[in-house]
Every structure is written in C-alpha cells, then in structure tokens.
Amino acid sequence: MSERLVVIGGDAAGMSAASQARRLKSPGELEIVAFERGHFSSYSACGIPYWVGGDVGSRDELIARSPEEHRARDIGLRTRTEVTEIDVDRQRVRSRDLESGTEEWTGFDKLVIATGARPLRPPVPGIDAPGVHGVQNLDDGQALIDALSRTEDSGAGGSGAEGRRAVVVGAGYIGVEMAEALLNRGYEVTVLNRSEQPMATLDPDMGRLVHAAMDGLGIRTVNSAAVTKVLTGPDGRVRAVATDDEEYPADVVVLGTGVEPETTLAEEAGLPLGAYGGLLTDLAMRVRGHGNVWAGGDCVEVLDLVSGRMRHVALGTHANKQGQVIGSNVGGDYATFPGMVGTAVSKVCDLEIARTGLREKEAREVGLRFVTVTVESTSRAGYYPGAAPMTVKMLAERRTGRLLGTQIVGREGAAKRVDVAAVALTAKMTVEQMTALDLGYAPPFSPVWDPVLVAARKATAAVRAAG
Structure with missing residues (x-):
C-alpha cells in the first residue's frame, strides 16, 4: 500500500525533498502532494536583483524546474494553493485554493515543512503604500x-x-x-x-x-x-x-531589511521552535519529537559548527542541501545535515564581499577569546595586469589558534577565496595549519602567497605573541 508525502512549500527545500524522494520511491510506493501559494516553483530568489538590474534577461532563466516539469515527474504540485492549518495528531493539512477559495483537508503519512522566510517590514506609517x-x-x-x-x-x-x-x-x-x-x-x-x-x-x-x-x-x-x-x-x-x-x-x-522564519503554521500546530523562531530539527532534518515530520530551508534553525549554537541563516545553499537530506530520509535512504559555518558572498558592482565563521561580536557572545589580523594584498601577482586590491580579516582563538572567522572585501577574484577559509573552519584547522595549505599559484590567479595564507601567517604570529 502506498504512502503519501505532503510538502508545504514549492521552492528550494520543499521541491528538492520531493524530487529526491521521487528518485528513491516510485509513484506506486509513495504519492507526493506539494502545495505552493505562488505561481512558480524551484526558482532562484537570489537571482532576483540581477533580473531587476538587467544582468539576467528574463524571469524564466531563474526557474530551475517549472510546476509542469515537476508534475511530469509524478509530483502532484498544486500552485496558488495555501496551506492554512497543520493537524499533526490527525496527520492532515488544510489548504485553500487562492483562485476559487475552495478549502479541503489532505491526509499525510509523512510531512515536509518548507515554508521559507517572511520579509521584515519596518512597522512605520506608509510602509504598505504603492511604490x-x-x-x-x-x-x-x-x-x-x-x-x-x-x-x-x-x-x-x-x-x-x-x-x-x-x-x-x-x-x-x-x-x-x-x-x-x-x-x-x-x-x-x-x-x-x-x-x-x-x-x-x-x-x-x-x-x-x-x-x-x-x-x-x-x-x-x-x-x-x-x-x-x-x-x-x-x-x-x-x-x-x-x-x-x-x-x-x-x-x-x-x-532589504532582512527576513525571519515563516513558522506561523508550525507554531499553531505546537511544533518546537528555537530562539530565532525557526523550527528545531535533528541531524536528519526531522522535527524534534515528531517521527514523520521534517523541515528544511529558511524556516529552520541550524547548528553553527564554529560557535556550537543554533542560528537562523536564510541561504539557498542550505535549503537545497537540507531538501536533499529530507528526501533521502523520506525515501528510505539515510543522510544528515551536520551544520554550517556561515559562508556567504555578495557584490555591489565590481566590489566583492565575503564572510565565513564568526564576527568579533559573535565570538564575544559565546565567550571566546581571540586575536584579529587584517592584511592588504592583491588578487594576482602585483606585476600581472589586472591585479586588484583585496583586504582580508581573520579571527583566531587566542589559546589554540583555531580559525574562527574570515572576511574579505576586494575586486575581481576576492569573494570565492573565502571558500578556503570555509573548508578550514569545517575541518577545525588552526591558522598555523592553514599556512601549509597547498593552494594553486600562477601570476594570473594569485600572488606566490595567496591573500588568505598571508592572513593566516599573520594570525599565527598574533596567536604566538598573545601567549
């Protein structure tokens, strides 16, 4: 007898979970019903600024998989349909068709909550005005x-x-x-x-x-x-x-005032929330205390591997990974999402901005003693055409030398260098261990000493000087 998986939310986490579960279970084994209140599914919200600015030519370029494509893969995606209630005890959800107003209950054997985040709007007069x-x-x-x-x-x-x-x-x-x-x-x-x-x-x-x-x-x-x-x-x-x-x-x-977890339905259903209002899950992304309910994406809190605390970080990278983990577990396989280190990159025109790990404020909040260093370098060998300035800041734990965080601001070639630090954070490397990393070198790509390694050398000296 087939089971039914119900998914609330038709973007990154929800549809990644549905797609992965479908890969593992045939329609005869698992019926999948997904609800999405918008018109679109599986799209890149991160690409919207570049669409608005003209770098991306059309809306369709941001859509990874349309509702029709999901349906062709035997996923019953219902767009313009909003879930209004979760009944955990009776294993059902109530939904409303936003076009007709029709409401109905849909039962589930397994439930995935991927309701995303809602934007923060300053509570000031006129904030809802046209324009x-x-x-x-x-x-x-x-x-x-x-x-x-x-x-x-x-x-x-x-x-x-x-x-x-x-x-x-x-x-x-x-x-x-x-x-x-x-x-x-x-x-x-x-x-x-x-x-x-x-x-x-x-x-x-x-x-x-x-x-x-x-x-x-x-x-x-x-x-x-x-x-x-x-x-x-x-x-x-x-x-x-x-x-x-x-x-x-x-x-x-x-x-552009940020977001908070959209967990209204989950809270009304009595599901556990953390300090930031996000759903709390185990490593398999199963909602704590509920064996047949999973959650992922911007509506959950995740473990910060550097600080050891739970945080809310709304990023598509996490949402897609968590969706894959959920789909694997729902489909009878096994996977976990162990946590994150807080890596993010952005740009404004030709300026690249990157960070991973802890800021000074966050390190202090968890009681860490640390040293900081800042170095100025270039994206390529200084004599090679196109070499651009880059500033790298690094935090290291004072006693152990463990890397705690890295921030980079510079021009072309700056942002993705943060990935080296993200790997080092995940591996719990010290800044001294980082200095021995065998990174690629050629004048068009980097100075002999990559800027991240220059910062690691300076941080190593600062740890030693701090005793």
Whole structure:
C-alpha cells in the first residue's frame, strides 16, 4: 500500500525533498502532494536583483524546474494553493485554493515543512503604500520590474533616465544588491541603513570598506538611519522616506531589511521552535519529537559548527542541501545535515564581499577569546595586469589558534577565496595549519602567497605573541 508525502512549500527545500524522494520511491510506493501559494516553483530568489538590474534577461532563466516539469515527474504540485492549518495528531493539512477559495483537508503519512522566510517590514506609517516593494519571490520581482518600467516610461522625476530616485531600506545582502540593480537602471540611489556600517554581517571596520566603495560608485549610503515614516503624495503613492533627521525623495522604495522564519503554521500546530523562531530539527532534518515530520530551508534553525549554537541563516545553499537530506530520509535512504559555518558572498558592482565563521561580536557572545589580523594584498601577482586590491580579516582563538572567522572585501577574484577559509573552519584547522595549505599559484590567479595564507601567517604570529 502506498504512502503519501505532503510538502508545504514549492521552492528550494520543499521541491528538492520531493524530487529526491521521487528518485528513491516510485509513484506506486509513495504519492507526493506539494502545495505552493505562488505561481512558480524551484526558482532562484537570489537571482532576483540581477533580473531587476538587467544582468539576467528574463524571469524564466531563474526557474530551475517549472510546476509542469515537476508534475511530469509524478509530483502532484498544486500552485496558488495555501496551506492554512497543520493537524499533526490527525496527520492532515488544510489548504485553500487562492483562485476559487475552495478549502479541503489532505491526509499525510509523512510531512515536509518548507515554508521559507517572511520579509521584515519596518512597522512605520506608509510602509504598505504603492511604490514600496519587497523582493522575496518572483511575483515581487515582477511587480518591481513593472513599476520601474512604468516610472521610466512616464519620465517620472525628470527627463529620460535623469532625476529618477530610489531609496533602498537596509544595507544587507539584498539591500546592496538591489542598490546595484537600481543604479544599473539609471536611478539616483540612496541606501538607508540602521547599522553603523553597511553589511552588518561583517565587522564594522570591513563594512567601512564597503561604504567607501558604494560612495565611489555613486550610491549614497546613510548609516545609523532608522526609517520613521514613508511619505505619500496626493495620488497615494510613495514620494519620500523619512528618518529622524531628513526626508529622502523617492519614486520607488525597495525593502532589504532582512527576513525571519515563516513558522506561523508550525507554531499553531505546537511544533518546537528555537530562539530565532525557526523550527528545531535533528541531524536528519526531522522535527524534534515528531517521527514523520521534517523541515528544511529558511524556516529552520541550524547548528553553527564554529560557535556550537543554533542560528537562523536564510541561504539557498542550505535549503537545497537540507531538501536533499529530507528526501533521502523520506525515501528510505539515510543522510544528515551536520551544520554550517556561515559562508556567504555578495557584490555591489565590481566590489566583492565575503564572510565565513564568526564576527568579533559573535565570538564575544559565546565567550571566546581571540586575536584579529587584517592584511592588504592583491588578487594576482602585483606585476600581472589586472591585479586588484583585496583586504582580508581573520579571527583566531587566542589559546589554540583555531580559525574562527574570515572576511574579505576586494575586486575581481576576492569573494570565492573565502571558500578556503570555509573548508578550514569545517575541518577545525588552526591558522598555523592553514599556512601549509597547498593552494594553486600562477601570476594570473594569485600572488606566490595567496591573500588568505598571508592572513593566516599573520594570525599565527598574533596567536604566538598573545601567549
């Protein structure tokens, strides 16, 4: 007799789980029903800023597998259908068709919760006015592109591409990427940032490098600026964003203020949540205390392998891996997701930004004593054409020399160097052990001493000097 797997959420974690389970179990052994409230499935939300900015030509290029393709693989994906209740005891979910309003219950033998994250919206007057946009999903991206096209066609704010003004609220990954996208479309861009420096996932000294580069690109960044109100014109549309100190005119506003786990259904069902509001799972991604319920993606908390604490990190890399783990376990195989080290990369125009491991603040919060070093180097041998500057910051535990974190800001060739540090963190290497790594060298790719190894050498000396 066949079992039924129900999946809530049709993007990275949910559909990776469904697809992997289908590879392992035939339709006769396992029926799969997936619910997605949007129009699309298995798409790259990380690519939305590049679609908006014109680097990616069309929405369809961001879709890895359409609903029709999933259905052709015997996965019963129901789009525009929202799950409104999870009944764990009776093993069923209630859903509503968003087009017809029809509601029904669907029973399950196994359940996967992949409800993702919801964007944080500042609780200020006017935040829901026309012209204020989030960029959480493809529908959001399309709505923003349509609004930008209308503004550009109407010549709002001035003649041609001149005079159009955009305000981005938030200076994290999405904020700086959307600032680049709007700059590429010819907008005058102002970024309002609550923190001391942009990219709060970096230490402030590294964030200052990002700020300086953004200024050099023509993006105005205002730090320590909390939004107090979104102002509208006679037509009800946004006209400016206000802080305590100033009003910033805007033809369009984009929110890049971060996300939090979307676990409303899980909380109402009595499933366990952590300090960040994310679902808690074991290494197999099974929800703690529930043998037939799994969860993955942006709605869960995961173990930070460096600090030893649970964290919420919303990244597509984790979501896809966790989905594969869930699908393997649901399908009768075995897999685990042991945790992460917090690796992330981004860019704003030609500036590359990377981090992995702990920042100084995070290391202090878990009681670690550490040393820090910062080095300036280049992406290639200094004499080779195209060599670009790069700054590498490294944290190491004071007593043991264990690597705790690395941050890199630079031009071409900077960001992906963080992968060396990510591997070292996962392997719990010391900075002295890192100095012996046999990394590739040729003048077009690196100096004789790669910048990451230069930082490791300097960190080794700092550990020794600290006794």
